[in-house]
Amino acid sequence: MYLSPLLFIALPLAAAFFTVLLGVRLRVLGYILASVSAITLLLASLYASYFVQHLPSHIFIYKVGGWMPPLGITLVFDALSTIMLVVVNLISLMAGLYSLRYIERYTDSWKFYSLFLLMIAGLNGVIISGDLFNLYVFLEVASLSAYALVAFGTEAQDLEASFKYAVMGALASLLILLGIAFLYSYVSTLNMAEIAFVLSGKPQGLLVYFVIMLFLAGFGLKAAMVPFHAWLPDAHPSAPAPISAMLSGVVIKTLGVYVLARIIFNVFGMSQKALLVLMVLGTLSMVVGALMAITQRDIKRMLAYSSISQMGYILFALGIGTPLAVIGALFHLINHAVAKSLLFFNSGAVEYSTHTRDMDSLGGLNKRMPVTAATSFIGSLSIAGLPPLAGFWSKLLIIIAAVQAGHLAMALVAVIVSIITLVYYLKFQNQTFFGALRGTLDKVKEAPLSMNIAAVILALICVGAGLLLVPSMRPILERAADVLMLGSGYKDVVMGGVR
Amino acid sequence: MTLIVKTITRLTIGIIFIYGIYITLQGHLGPGGGFAGGVIVALSFIHILLAFGKDVGMRKLTQKKVLFLMSLGAVVFLAAAVFNFTMRHNQEAYTLHAEKFRIxxxxxxxIYDIAVCFMIGTGLYAIFLALALFTAENKE
Structure with missing residues (x-):
C-alpha cells in the first residue's frame, strides 16, 4: 500500500490532540482539522478498499514497526475491514460537514471536535486491529469519547443518559476484558489469527463457551442487542445530532456487530451455538425495538428504538450464517448506517429550526423545510424497506436467506416487523412533515446549507446504494461476506499474508 | 490546613517534584518511567491543592496550562511513535543501548517517558482539580 496504514489511527489522534493544544485560542482550528482528517480518511479508506479488492489474496497485513506476530501488532486490511472503514469514514465526513453550523449553539466547539476525532480514531482502530487486546484499547477510546459526547449538552437529562451509558458501557468493557483474559489464559496469544489457530488444535471445552458468552454479552451491550439495550434510547437522543448519527450509524455497528461477527465467525470458527443465540436475540431485538418505536413521541427516541430493531435484522441475518444471509447482513448494515445517520441529521435540522423534537407539536413542516422533508422521506422509506430504495433489497436478501435456511417463522416475523417499521415511519412523516402547518411553526426556516448538503448526499446514497447489487459492484459485498464465511480459515489467510 | 501542614508541604513539595522528574528520566535505566514519574509529579501539585486550597493550586497550574501540557505530551508521544514505527527504528529503541548513568x-x-510524564502528571492533576471544583460547587 502506498499509504501507511497507521494513517487511519494516527491522523485522527494527531488532529484531536492538536485541537486541544491550539483550539482554545484558535476556535476554527477544530473544524478545519476535523474536516481535513475526515476527507483524507474517506479517500484513504476508498483507496484501501480498491487496493485490497485488487490484491490476489484480497488481504493486506501491516506489521507495526516491522515486528512479527504474535509479539508485534498487526493491522489487517481485508474486504470486510475496508468496507467498514469506508462506511465509518463516510458517515464521519458527513457528520463533520453537518456539525459546521449545528455545533455553533454549543460553547467550546473545539472540545466537540477533539472528542469527535478521538471517536473516529477508536472506530478505525477497532476495525483494522488484528489482535484482541488492541481491539479492546481502541474500543475503550471510542467508548470513552462517546460517553463524553453524549453529555456534551450538559443538561440534566444529557448527564443522566451519559452516566447510564457509561455504567452500561463499563460493564460491557469489563465482560469483554474478562473474556479476553480467560481466552488468553487458554491460548497464550492475543493475535486473532493465532487464537483461531490454537483453538482449532484444542478441544472446545466449557471455558471456550464461557468466553463466547462473555463476548456475546459484552459486545451485545455495545450493539444494544435486546435484552442489553436499555441504555441506547436514552443515550442516542441526548447527544448532539451529528453524534447521534455517528452512534446509531456506525458506533454500535463497529463496536458491537462487526467485532462480534469477526470473533464468532473468524476466531471461533462459526460456533453454531453462538449463531443460534445471535439469531434468537436478533429476532427479539427486531420485535421489541419496533414495538417500542411505535409509541414514541420524541423523534430521536423513535429513531433510537428503530436502531435496536434494525440491528436485530443484522444480527438475525448473521445468526442464519449462510453466505446470502451474511451478504444481506452487511448490505443492511451499510444501508442502515446511511439511512439512520440521514434521519438523525433530519431530526437535528427539525430541532435546530423549531426547538422541539416532540412529534405532537410539529406538523406541515414540508412547506417550510422542503429539503429536510424530502430527504427524511427517502431515509424513512429506505429503512422501512420500500422498493426501489436500498433498504428494500437488503431486507429482501435477509428474508430470502431465512426462508432458504428453513427459518420460516422467523422470516415471517422479519416481514411483520418490516410492516411495523413502515407504520411508525409513516406516523413520523405524517405528524412532522405532512398535514396542516401549525401556527406556532409559521416562521420556521429551512436548516442551514451545510446541514442540508450532508442530508442530501446521504439521501442520494440511500437511493443509489441499491447499485451495490448490480453485477459489476456485487463482488465488493461478496468478498466482504466471504471473509466471514471463511470461518476459522481466516487464520490461514492472515498467516499467509504475514509471511 | 494548619500551619504545620502548610510548612511541611512547602518544604517537601520541591523534593517530591524533583523525585518525580528523576523517576521519569531514568525510566530506561532502572525501575520507573513516565507513568510512575508522572504520578509523583502530579502528587506534588495535588499536595499544593490539599494544603493551600484549590485557588492557590489553580494559580500555580491553571486549567488551560493543564490542557496544553497534556495535549503537548500526547502530540510528542504520537509523533515519536509514528516516526519510530514508520522508520522501523523501534527495534533499536527497545533493545536498549542504555548505559548506566547516561540519560x-x-x-x-x-522521549516517550517525558511525554507520558506530561500526560499522566497533568491528567491526574486535572481529575483531582475537577473533583475539587465539583465539591466546591456542591457546597455553594
Whole structure:
C-alpha cells in the first residue's frame, strides 16, 4: 500500500490532540482539522478498499514497526475491514460537514471536535486491529469519547443518559476484558489469527463457551442487542445530532456487530451455538425495538428504538450464517448506517429550526423545510424497506436467506416487523412533515446549507446504494461476506499474508 | 490546613517534584518511567491543592496550562511513535543501548517517558482539580 496504514489511527489522534493544544485560542482550528482528517480518511479508506479488492489474496497485513506476530501488532486490511472503514469514514465526513453550523449553539466547539476525532480514531482502530487486546484499547477510546459526547449538552437529562451509558458501557468493557483474559489464559496469544489457530488444535471445552458468552454479552451491550439495550434510547437522543448519527450509524455497528461477527465467525470458527443465540436475540431485538418505536413521541427516541430493531435484522441475518444471509447482513448494515445517520441529521435540522423534537407539536413542516422533508422521506422509506430504495433489497436478501435456511417463522416475523417499521415511519412523516402547518411553526426556516448538503448526499446514497447489487459492484459485498464465511480459515489467510 | 501542614508541604513539595522528574528520566535505566514519574509529579501539585486550597493550586497550574501540557505530551508521544514505527527504528529503541548513568543513551525511550510524564502528571492533576471544583460547587 502506498499509504501507511497507521494513517487511519494516527491522523485522527494527531488532529484531536492538536485541537486541544491550539483550539482554545484558535476556535476554527477544530473544524478545519476535523474536516481535513475526515476527507483524507474517506479517500484513504476508498483507496484501501480498491487496493485490497485488487490484491490476489484480497488481504493486506501491516506489521507495526516491522515486528512479527504474535509479539508485534498487526493491522489487517481485508474486504470486510475496508468496507467498514469506508462506511465509518463516510458517515464521519458527513457528520463533520453537518456539525459546521449545528455545533455553533454549543460553547467550546473545539472540545466537540477533539472528542469527535478521538471517536473516529477508536472506530478505525477497532476495525483494522488484528489482535484482541488492541481491539479492546481502541474500543475503550471510542467508548470513552462517546460517553463524553453524549453529555456534551450538559443538561440534566444529557448527564443522566451519559452516566447510564457509561455504567452500561463499563460493564460491557469489563465482560469483554474478562473474556479476553480467560481466552488468553487458554491460548497464550492475543493475535486473532493465532487464537483461531490454537483453538482449532484444542478441544472446545466449557471455558471456550464461557468466553463466547462473555463476548456475546459484552459486545451485545455495545450493539444494544435486546435484552442489553436499555441504555441506547436514552443515550442516542441526548447527544448532539451529528453524534447521534455517528452512534446509531456506525458506533454500535463497529463496536458491537462487526467485532462480534469477526470473533464468532473468524476466531471461533462459526460456533453454531453462538449463531443460534445471535439469531434468537436478533429476532427479539427486531420485535421489541419496533414495538417500542411505535409509541414514541420524541423523534430521536423513535429513531433510537428503530436502531435496536434494525440491528436485530443484522444480527438475525448473521445468526442464519449462510453466505446470502451474511451478504444481506452487511448490505443492511451499510444501508442502515446511511439511512439512520440521514434521519438523525433530519431530526437535528427539525430541532435546530423549531426547538422541539416532540412529534405532537410539529406538523406541515414540508412547506417550510422542503429539503429536510424530502430527504427524511427517502431515509424513512429506505429503512422501512420500500422498493426501489436500498433498504428494500437488503431486507429482501435477509428474508430470502431465512426462508432458504428453513427459518420460516422467523422470516415471517422479519416481514411483520418490516410492516411495523413502515407504520411508525409513516406516523413520523405524517405528524412532522405532512398535514396542516401549525401556527406556532409559521416562521420556521429551512436548516442551514451545510446541514442540508450532508442530508442530501446521504439521501442520494440511500437511493443509489441499491447499485451495490448490480453485477459489476456485487463482488465488493461478496468478498466482504466471504471473509466471514471463511470461518476459522481466516487464520490461514492472515498467516499467509504475514509471511 | 494548619500551619504545620502548610510548612511541611512547602518544604517537601520541591523534593517530591524533583523525585518525580528523576523517576521519569531514568525510566530506561532502572525501575520507573513516565507513568510512575508522572504520578509523583502530579502528587506534588495535588499536595499544593490539599494544603493551600484549590485557588492557590489553580494559580500555580491553571486549567488551560493543564490542557496544553497534556495535549503537548500526547502530540510528542504520537509523533515519536509514528516516526519510530514508520522508520522501523523501534527495534533499536527497545533493545536498549542504555548505559548506566547516561540519560540520553537509549534512542526514543526518554522521549516517550517525558511525554507520558506530561500526560499522566497533568491528567491526574486535572481529575483531582475537577473533583475539587465539583465539591466546591456542591457546597455553594
Amino acid at each position: 540520553f543513551s537509549s534512542l526514543f525511550m526518554p
